[in-house]
Amino acid sequence: xxxxxxxxxxxxxxxxxxxxxxxxxxxxxxxxxxxxxxxxxxxxxxxxxxxxxxxxxxxxxxxxxxxxxxxxxxxxxxxxxxxxxxxxxxxxxxxxxxxxxxxxxxxxxxxxxxxxxxxxxxxxxxxxxxxxxxxxxxxxxxxxxxxxxxxxxxxxxxxxxxxxxxxxxxxxxxxxxxxxxxxxxxxxxxxxxxxxxxxxxxxxxxxxxxxxxxxxxxxxxxxxxxxxxxxxxxxxxxxxxxxxxxxxxxxxxxxxxxxxxxxxxxxxxxxxxxxxxxxxxxxxxxxxxxxxxxxxxxxxxxxxxxxxxxxxxxxxxxxxxxxxxxxxxxxxxxxxxxxxxxxxxxxxxxxxxxxxxxxxxxxxxxxxxxxxxxxxxxxxxxxxxxxxxxxxxxxxxxxxxxxxxxxxxxxxxxxxxxxxxxxxxxxxxxxxxxxxxxxxxxxxxxxxxxx
Numbered sequence: 001x002x003x004x005x006x007x008x009x010x011x012x013x014x015x016x017x018x019x020x021x022x023x024x025x026x027x028x029x030x031x032x033x034x035x036x037x038x039x040x041x042x043x044x045x046x047x048x049x050x051x052x053x054x055x056x057x058x059x060x061x062x063x064x065x066x067x068x069x070x071x072x073x074x075x076x077x078x079x080x081x082x083x084x085x086x087x088x089x090x091x092x093x094x095x096x097x098x099x100x101x102x103x104x105x106x107x108x109x110x111x112x113x114x115x116x117x118x119x120x121x122x123x124x125x126x127x128x129x130x131x132x133x134x135x136x137x138x139x140x141x142x143x144x145x146x147x148x149x150x151x152x153x154x155x156x157x158x159x160x161x162x163x164x165x166x167x168x169x170x171x172x173x174x175x176x177x178x179x180x181x182x183x184x185x186x187x188x189x190x191x192x193x194x195x196x197x198x199x200x201x202x203x204x205x206x207x208x209x210x211x212x213x214x215x216x217x218x219x220x221x222x223x224x225x226x227x228x229x230x231x232x233x234x235x236x237x238x239x240x241x242x243x244x245x246x247x248x249x250x251x252x253x254x255x256x257x258x259x260x261x262x263x264x265x266x267x268x269x270x271x272x273x274x275x276x277x278x279x280x281x282x283x284x285x286x287x288x289x290x291x292x293x294x295x296x297x298x299x300x301x302x303x304x305x306x307x308x309x310x311x312x313x314x315x316x317x318x319x320x321x322x323x324x325x326x327x328x329x330x331x332x333x334x335x336x337x338x339x340x341x342x343x344x345x346x347x348x349x350x351x352x353x354x355x356x357x358x359x360x361x362x363x364x365x366x367x368x369x370x371x372x373x374x375x376x377x378x379x380x381x382x383x384x385x386x387x388x389x390x391x392x393x394x395x396x397x398x399x400x401x402x403x404x405x406x407x408x409x410x411x412x413x414x415x416x417x418x419x420x421x422x423x424x425x426x427x428x429x430x431x432x433x434x435x436x437x438x439x440x441x442x443x444x445x446x447x448x449x450x451x
Contacts, residue, residue, distance in 0.1 A: 009150070012141050015203040016134045017153045019089050022196045023130045024161025025168075026096035027123055029189050030058055031260050031389070032165045035267070036186045040104040041112045048397070051268075053113070055390045060117055061124035062386020068128020069374030070227060076133050076370030077226035080217075081140070081210045084370070085133035086201065092126035093197030095119045100190030128382065132360075132374035139361035140212040144431045145300060151357035152296020156289045162259050163285040168192065170278040212366050215436050226371040230364075240376045243363060246424045248380020250312045250416025251356060253409035254349040256385035257319065259285070261392055261405075262342055265323070269402050270330045272338070279335055284342040288350055295354030304355035304362075305426040311351030312417040316410050319345060323403060355428075362427040366435050384412055 030037065037057075038050040068088075076084035098119045105112045135154045142150035168189045176185035216222040223229050230236055266277040299307050322345045329337040364372035392405035 009141060012207060013138055013150055013153050015200075015207055016085075016138050017157050019085060019200040019204055020130060020134045020154055020157035021161045021164065022193070022200050023089060023092045023127055024158045025164045025196070026092045026161075026193050027061065027127050028158075028162045028260070029096070029165040029168070029193075030061070030099070030120065030123070032162075032169045032263070033186055033189070034058065034264070036182060037116075039182070040186070041102075041116050042105060044105075052390070052393060052397075055393055057113070057117055057120050059387050059390045061120040061127075062382040064121050064124040065128035065378040065382030065386065066375055068125035069132065069378040070128075070371065071125065072129020073132060073230075073371030073374040074226050076129070076136070077223050077368055081133050081137040081213055081370065082204070082207055085130060085137065086204055088126045088130040088133065089197060089201055089204065091122055092130070093193050093201075095122035095126065096190050096193040096197075098122075100187040100193070124382070128374065128378045131381075132370050132377060135357040136361060136370050136373070137207075137210050139358060140210040140366075140432060144433070146297075147361070147432075148299040148304065148355050148358040148428070149293070149297035151361065152293045152354050155296055155353050155357050156292045158255070159259065159285050159288050159292060163282060163289075165189065166263075166278050166281045166285065170275065170282065173278075174275070212432060212436060216367055221367060221436075223367045223371075226368045230368045230372040230375070236372070239363065240372065242419065242423045243360070243373075244376040244380050246416055246420030246422075247308060247352075247356065247359070248376045248416075249384040250315070250380075250413045250420070251308075251349070251352050252380040252382070252385025253388055253412045254311070254315050254352055254385075255381060256388040257409045258342075258346040258349045261389045262345065264389060264393070266326070266338070266342075269396070270327060272330055272333045276333045276335060276338075280338045280342055283335075283339040284346055287343050288346045291347065291350040292354045295351050296358065297354075299355030299358060299428060303426050303428045304359040305420070305424055305428075307355050308352045308359070308424075309417060309420050311348045311353075312413050312420065314351060315348030316413040316417065318348065319410055319413075320403065320406050323406060358428070361432070362430045363425075366432065 034054045035051065038047070038054040041057075042050040042053045044050070072084050072088055075087070096119075099116065102115055102119070103112060108115075131154075134157075135151055138154055139147055139151050172185055172188045173181045176188075213222070231240065263277060263281055266272040266280065267274060272280070295307055322341055326338060326341050329341070360373040360377060361369065388409065391408055395405040395408065396402055
């Protein structure tokens, strides 16, 4: 593979995006198979407790994402963007394949859930470092006036990763049959990760380092203490808290409500057949991807903040009526109307998420960008969003009301809308190279990549 191709913007976006897709595939294949994993790795006898235990194990993975953001963010700001997202890819792939090889509870007893939790911790650490690395890398190569568009491809990858995990589970389940899938074929989606990671790793090794990081490193301006610089003063903490509570928390609950918990809701609350629920999810996710890219591109014209605030408000106003409407089309399950409703409850996420990476990159200075943007993103997405399946299931179990759980995401969305409207600062016209123009003695216009 030639150097010219390695440094072309199309190849940069493709290699970064595919790696992110694979990491999210790896992470969310766990959620897609939560019901099966509950029977494989936890003591038999109480299906509800086993399922809650599996959700808690899922939550362990998201709980450590902020730690992964600090660990890999520090490396990304000190050593380089490229090196770091190669490390996250390898870590994620090894942990995912490990779950595919792991013996079940019937074979090794309590060691099964213990090792499963350890592998899930590794997945969470890797994902905590992946997103910021890919988003930063692409943004630092993209033309200033099209940053929202190019980073929107990274934004679409979590959705495509969930779509890939859903489609893989459905395909393997259909091909193997239900009994074989439950017995052993559930391992195949995890093991497929080995091939996907190998392909993505090779593609990423062909990439050159981010030009902005190269400029920092070559002039001795790369940070030697990115964690301290990112969070060592009240001003830095204030910015991170505004990003977290004004954007990250709302985006997190939208993401996990509309792309993760909705599958549990269809299968376990509305009793939609497994095949139908996976088909509904696949159709809705496929329609969502172009909307994410459109909103990212549109934010280059109108700004990031108006779109993100509109998405928060839209989600707060529409989630409850949309979920109530789903019940009307479940006896018998009607794929068309259900797919449309699932897609509609995903739309607020697209409006928020499309511009989000560009906003995060613009909010923090280059020398500490990887670390600074990682923490609020991973707390918002990992804690506020990642704990949603466990919180929602516990609320429904405790109240006996199938829609009571919606109070949690709606409440968080209202909070983010208010905080974001009051305190988030628009920076979509910020030029990344202007921070470093004096470093290389060139203007930002002279150093911009060509689309």
